[in-house]
Amino acid sequence: MAKEINKELYKEIQLKNELLVEGVSFEPDIFQHASLGDKVSEQVNAMFNSDKEAHVDNEFPACIISPKGHYRIQLRWIRKSPYKLNYEDGRYLIRKGHEIILDPVVFSKRPDYYNKKTSDGAWMRTVAQDNGHGVIFIPYSNECALKDSGKDCLFCNINATRALYAEKECIAWKTADQIAETVKECYGDGYEHLTISGGFIPERREVDYYVDVAESITETLGKDSFNGTACVGAPLDFSVFEKYKEAGFSTIATNLEIWDEGLFDLICPGKKDFCGGRQNWLDALDEELRVFGKHKVRSAFVAGIEPKPSLLEGVQHLIEKGVIALPNQWYVNVGSALEGCRTPEPEWHWDVYEKTVGWYRKNGVTWDEFRNATAASSTVLHDLFRLYEDIPLMA
Numbered sequence: 517m518a519k520e521i522n523k524e525l526y527k528e529i530q531l532k533n534e535l536l537v538e539g540v541s542f543e544p545d546i547f548q549h550a551s552l553g554d555k556v557s558e559q560v561n562a563m564f565n566s567d568k569e570a571h572v573d574n575e576f577p578a579c580i581i582s583p584k585g586h587y588r589i590q591l592r593w594i595r596k597s598p599y600k601l602n603y604e605d606g607r608y609l610i611r612k613g614h615e616i617i618l619d620p621v622v623f624s625k626r627p628d629y630y631n632k633k634t635s636d637g638a639w640m641r642t643v644a645q646d647n648g649h650g651v652i653f654i655p656y657s658n659e660c661a662l663k664d665s666g667k668d669c670l671f672c673n674i675n676a677t678r679a680l681y682a683e684k685e686c687i688a689w690k691t692a693d694q695i696a697e698t699v700k701e702c703y704g705d706g707y708e709h710l711t712i713s714g715g716f717i718p719e720r721r722e723v724d725y726y727v728d729v730a731e732s733i734t735e736t737l738g739k740d741s742f743n744g745t746a747c748v749g750a751p752l753d754f755s756v757f758e759k760y761k762e763a764g765f766s767t768i769a770t771n772l773e774i775w776d777e778g779l780f781d782l783i784c785p786g787k788k789d790f791c792g793g794r795q796n797w798l799d800a801l802d803e804e805l806r807v808f809g810k811h812k813v814r815s816a817f818v819a820g821i822e823p824k825p826s827l828l829e830g831v832q833h834l835i836e837k838g839v840i841a842l843p844n845q846w847y848v849n850v851g852s853a854l855e856g857c858r859t860p861e862p863e864w865h866w867d868v869y870e871k872t873v874g875w876y877r878k879n880g881v882t883w884d885e886f887r888n889a890t891a892a893s894s895t896v897l898h899d900l901f902r903l904y905e906d907i908p909l910m911a
């Protein structure tokens with residue numbers, strides 16, 4: 517008989533889903549008592565900002581921790597959210613109406629490496645962000661060349677994030693050596709998976725950059741591989757995939773974002789015009805599967821823009837082929853072309869997560885394969901999959 521899942525933890529993940537979809541409202545200067553940048557991890561706006569409005573003059577915590585301490589919940593600021601975060605009697609708490617939802621609110625701990633610099637003076641926190649449970653995210657660039665043609669993806673705020681936060685937070689392009697030094701520091705401190713990502717580079721020279729970075733990491737670590745994912749756009753020349761693999765990447769990600777063909781063209785005009793169209797993205801995933809292998813290829817969707825049946829068709833189709841399809845919740849962020857819209861209700865997203873996790877399990881995706889092909893380790897999908905598979909959390 518299948519083991520029953522822990523219902524309390526299941527509810528906790530549902531609350532997390534609510535707080536991610538609805539966001540949290542608060543006064544932007546409320547965090548003066550939170551030990552931000554000391555004991556508590558601050559937001560680092562290195563690629564995408566997740567809030568509905570800009571807050572250049574106020575730093576926010578990166579995550580809050582769920583009531584039983586198991587789950588990280590990215591803090592997303594939405595002024596109209598029914599979930600209100602207050603500072604009362606010396607502690608933070610969240611209410612919905614008169615009901616207390618979380619008391620006290622605990623914020624995620626700041627990793628030690630956030631206070632360190634590379635040998636050429638870059639803050640390591642700007643090079644790699646702590647994505648929880650042993651995973652770091654490395655945005656090598658903080659801009660996307662698609663903006664030059666006005667064809668950035670409509671949900672994306674990479675260029676707006678750069679304009680708002682880059683100068684203040686000292687965020688710039690990273691060199692291969694900065695990345696390698698930071699990875700060495702993190703891997704020595706318990707981290708064990710990384711993703712390298714960024715916006716489109718002019719003339720699509722990603723492969724040269726990624727190979728340089730991989731070589732620098734392997735040399736610095738003194739190892740042939742480093743459990744890393746290269747997140748890349750679909751190339752026109754598929755021979756590059758062998759180069760990513762030879763350089764030491766163990767997994768690869770090519771994010772389709774939208775399954776429906778008409779909507780893909782509309783929402784991702786640059787991905788359509790500069791990457792051979794949607795069919796080339798699908799062909800690229802097939803070739804990645806051939807080169808890297810089953811469950812070593814990931815493709816993320818922005819869940820909530822297209823109708824659910826279409827999204828689910830794409831997710832199921834890719835999972836059955838051996839791709840880790842990832843329907844990430846669309847959060848409407850400041851500066852994207854879709855600013856002002858809203859994502860579907862929490863129940864809409866929950867249904868997508870339940871079905872997706874069911875397909876992972878039916879198709880034999882293991883936890884390690886899932887974790888090693890994805891850029892975070894603490895999305896609702898991760899938590900739900902972990903719960904169903906009875907996988908313990910890392911610290």
Ligand code: SF4
Pocket residue numbers: 659660661662667668669672673674714715716786787
């Ligand atoms: S390709 Fe699209 S999603 Fe990726 S950084 Fe550029 S605009 Fe954003």
